[in-house]
Amino acid sequence: MSSKVITVTSGKGGVGKTTVSANLAAALALLDYKVAAIDADIGLRNLDVVMGLENRIVYDLVDVVEGRCRLRQAMIKDKRMPNLHLIPAAQTRDKMAVNPSDMIVVCDQLREIVDFVIVDSPAGIERGFQNAIAPADTVLIVTNPEVSAVRDADRIIGMLEAEEKGPGKLVINRLKPTMVERGDMLSINDILEILAIELIGVIPEDETILISTNRGTPIALEDTNNNIAGQAFRNLALRVDGHDIPFLDLQTKNSFIDRLRSWVNGR
């Protein structure tokens, strides 16, 4: 298999790029692929914390680009899986420390070593974003079911088209089925109607994600029976790997009263 570089971006901040990156990387590693995750958010690094590897950082992406270390030295091996690696961002520098062609060089080197490179993009549409998408074969756009996040995703898709990086594929994060049912949240269809790109993942809002993020263990690795968020991330990884996996049924079971109410409303 030829290696793939996948960039996770969003435009808006706080929609879950880093969470999706960490879990996608971990879930692909669970499928026995060699995976390297790159934190492209130089100056505001987070991916190391979410992956629980903060205390192992010696060298970072900027050290590689500026030739202070070899690529291998900056690849932190995950404590749970030997086939999962992290290249952290420098915390004391800014986005200008790296340029898009540096990212292409680093990712081309990584293609020799791993099957998947996951690039965690910073928020915004400036240099950091340009760096993150430059090496990408596929771009995943993360959005939330909320008007402002969808509008930013739309802008990002337009920019990707201008850069000839294709429209990208959509990950909807933090979906609350109960709110959608009440009509208080954009539905998957509402979002797809505006963005009109391929949907590749739907992640439900789930407090276990926050807990696992704080603990530094991607939820995708927690394989308990009723862990629906972990399953959603593993399904995302399978779809990225080219499998045709149906989307999870996130709708809550309608109670009798709910059904009666919707019947009365004529829906």
Place this chain on the structure above:
Amino acid sequence: MVHTPTNIRIRGVRDGLLVTLGEGQFEHLCYELESELQQKNHFFRGSRIILETGHRQLALSKLRSLAQLIENQGLSLWAVLTHDTTTKNAARDLGLATRLPGSNTDLDGNQLSPSPTTTTASPDPPPDTPLFRQETLRSGRSIYHEGSVTIIGDVNPGAEIIAGGHIVVWGRLRGVVHAGAFGDETAVVCALELLPPQIRIADQIAIAPPPPEQPQPEIAFIRGNQIVVEGWSQHRSNRTRRDQ
């Protein structure tokens, strides 16, 4: 040594240096442009460059590398004249002008009438030539045109269209539109689904009324000093009645 004819033409115009890219591979052109600029550097120094790219399609990355190349020679790129939509959009994304001030090219680089600064082989359409696009305008896109604008596709929230004439959207219109932007009160806005946050026609601004329960084509126009919105079928029957 055989001297290959150059595919780059450089001449001075009122607004700066007009560089016309001819035929040939992009990389070759870059190389030729670089050596041309280098050779005549003492002559060109400090000039601003207007790049004429004709029908050539240049993605953002290519245009950016051209801008960089020009900058490396101590010059600055400030405008791109093109007939290609991708190139035009890329130029706008880089913050470059796509027409010359005071010239007779419209914002889209279309030649409107012969001008002393630029000459192109294209025919000369009248100034209010309509602009036609078949694409979805995503957030952040802006179309400014002196004539009427027709879009086949959606206009998403955060996109805008400013037109001297009418605006017709064969799709869902959710961005901001301004028809008759130079004061034409007869201009109309119509869309299959007219859902903009605001409608502007000539000097009037209106907050769009709530959408009809069933989506239907609608038209917005000025009647008695205010903007009104009517369903298309209603508008048509009203008009027929008036005509009789």
